[in-house]
């Protein structure tokens with residue numbers, strides 16, 4: 001598959017290219033991708049700026065209809081796009097098809113949002129005057145997206161951007177460009193006017209060029225904390241609006257009153273599904289003393305039984321890491337955790353299967369302490385650490401430890417503890433008797449502290465980032 005940039009409604013290829021590989025079989029090239037940079041970004045921003053007036057003043061019905069057609073096409077193509085996504089990113093076919101459907105539902109949701117009235121009419125404090133607030137499009141928005149949700153994340157940024165009248169320049173992750181390319185093709189084939197949705201493929205230079213371009217009014221970024229910090233500094237320095245979604249070290253608290261089987265299933269789902277490559281993954285499991293030994297033994301047994309394999313194999317439950325560097329990072333953290341005194345209960349080893357891929361057995365590391373690196377740094381792989389605590393109060397204190405604050409979960413049958421946790425845990429999202437990962441698309445998504453910056457993404461919150469408020473006073 002040979003990919004091109006999409007700029008001003010035209011597909012623009014280039015000789016300078018790199019390959020995206022299948023992480024389940026690295027002998028297979030999934031796509032050849034052009035390496036865009038400042039020149040392509042400048043052309044895309046120019047096109048997006050030219051298209052802005054027409055798109056932002058188009059009838060909301062025009063915008064809604066486009067998004068609705070995109071939703072319909074994604075739904076119709078869920079199986080083949082899911083297969084491509086699984087080949088390129090490495091998640092299982094079921095996970096990948098589910099992600100395409102999630103992207104479809106996001107477009108459908110924002111097709112509705114485009115039609116809704118978002119402004120307000122108020123009485124003025126002065127007699128004879130009306131006051132209104134309007135929600136206006138910002139202009140050209142730059143979207144920089146990661147590889148772990150290569151269609152859902154571009155969808156949850158692009159759909160609200162377009163719904164509210166902005167024009168877009170997308171830079172998808174270089175590991176997973178083919179899936180983003182298909183999304184761009186669908187948006188174009190569904191009748192997007194030239195220039196409203198542009199995509200520049202490439203590596204970090206393309207992302208940096210978006211952040212630096214004076215024609216980009218706002219940047220929405222999802223990825224690592226290190227890059228997110230750079231993006232924020234560069235965007236804020238030139239007065240651009242910025243939104244960051246970064247990592248997590250999400251705590252899952254297991255109290256002694258929890259049903260053991262249920263608690264283990266929740267930890268397995270949140271910690272290992274999608275190969276642990278979710279910013280919401282339940283990577284720190286905090287276990288009350290009275291259930292600790294039984295829980296950790298059962299978790300290790302279930303983790304050991306998970307079937308690791310190529311993404312498209314029928315029986316695979318856990319696919320490969322998405323890249324060599326992610327794979328090496330996973331293995332490196334096993335070494336870090338055991339050197340710090342963690343006890344490797346299972347997994348953490350490279351698996352050599354029939355195809356060359358980045359396969360690792362899911363790891364459970366017990367007897368870790370809150371201050372260890374394994375409990376403070378995001379691994380982003382199938383690696384779960386456990387921490388023993390004496391009671392609920394200590395569990396909450398440990399859950400609140402560290403710099404991240406994205407998602408936090410508790411498994412308990414105690415209503416009092418669930419209610420207390422919901423109120424007092426320092427996280428943007430709280431899950432009671434659910435894994436920390438796996439969220440809805442119609443509600444806000446985001447975290448506190450080092451996990452996020454700027455307004456929340458998704459659902460009814462997305463309007464905060466993708467519009468600005470104008471207040472209008474009308475006298476007699």
Ligand SMILES: NC(=O)C1=CN([C@@H]2O[C@H](COP(=O)(O)OP(=O)(O)OC[C@H]3O[C@@H](n4cnc5c(N)ncnc54)[C@H](OP(=O)(O)O)[C@@H]3O)[C@@H](O)[C@H]2O)C=CC1
Pocket residue numbers: 144145146147148171172173174175202203204205206207208209211222223224225227228230231245246247248278279326329378379380
């Ligand atoms: N919160 C989340 O959902 C995610 C968190 N991560 C975390 O990040 C770690 C590393 O993953 P990685 O893919 O390297 O994440 P990055 O933060 O490097 O990449 C995220 C996006 O930013 C782009 N980018 C890279 N450098 C720059 C730059 N200087 N300016 C602007 N954009 C840039 C990337 O492009 P390109 O791909 O071309 O380099 C990609 O599109 C993971 O191990 C995990 O811990 C990763 C992905 C998602």
Ligand SMILES: O=C(O)CCC(=O)C(=O)O
Pocket residue numbers: 148149222277278279280436437438439
């Ligand atoms: O848990 C989810 O459903 C979403 C996770 C996510 O957005 C991410 O990992 O980037």
